[in-house]
Amino acid sequence: MREIALKYGIIGGIVISAPMFIIIPNIDSIGMGNGITILFVSMIVSFLAVYLGIGENRKKLGGGNIGFRSAFTTGMLITVLISFFYIASYMLLYYRIEPGFVDKSNAFMVEQMKLTHTKQDEINAFIANTAKEKDQNLFVLAAFAFMKPLTFGLFFTLSSSLILRKKEFSVRDN
Secondary structure, eight states, X not given: OHHHHHHHHHHHHHHHHHHHHHHGGGHHHHOHHHHHHHHHHHHHHHTHHHHHHHHHHHHHTSTTOBOHXXXXXXXXXXXXXXXXXXXXXXXXXXXXXXXXXXXXXXXXXXXXXXXXXXXXXXXXXXXXXXXXXXXXXXXXXXXXXXXXXXXXXXXXXXXXXXXXXXXXXXXXXX
């Protein structure tokens, strides 16, 4: 199970990380809206590795059968690996490659809030929160960033575990 989780975790991690290294440094030419959409879609596609990994676990190790617990465990291992790839890429981009991206992203979000006629109090609260986030500890920032892919991964793990679970029940003789 660990080999399968490692294999699909690395595949999903590459799928979630590679677009970040292409899109974020080139965000000015791509456009913030398009870039965010591409990154969001790549995150969803990367978590298809959870479904594929559980399916391979069921086929290779379970002989066509897998229980919910085993499927969920495999899926969560894959999810954690993908999330670590995301965090490593995010931190590398945030601190070394493109430190101004967060400011550009926050400015874009404020523009979007103004376009949707959000109240000025809410916009001011958003600006205050983002200013406070910039001063946070590295580990706190990583923990908050970890929550985004973990949420997607938990959804994909639960749904894939429910879809792929299959157990053969033996008939008992009386």
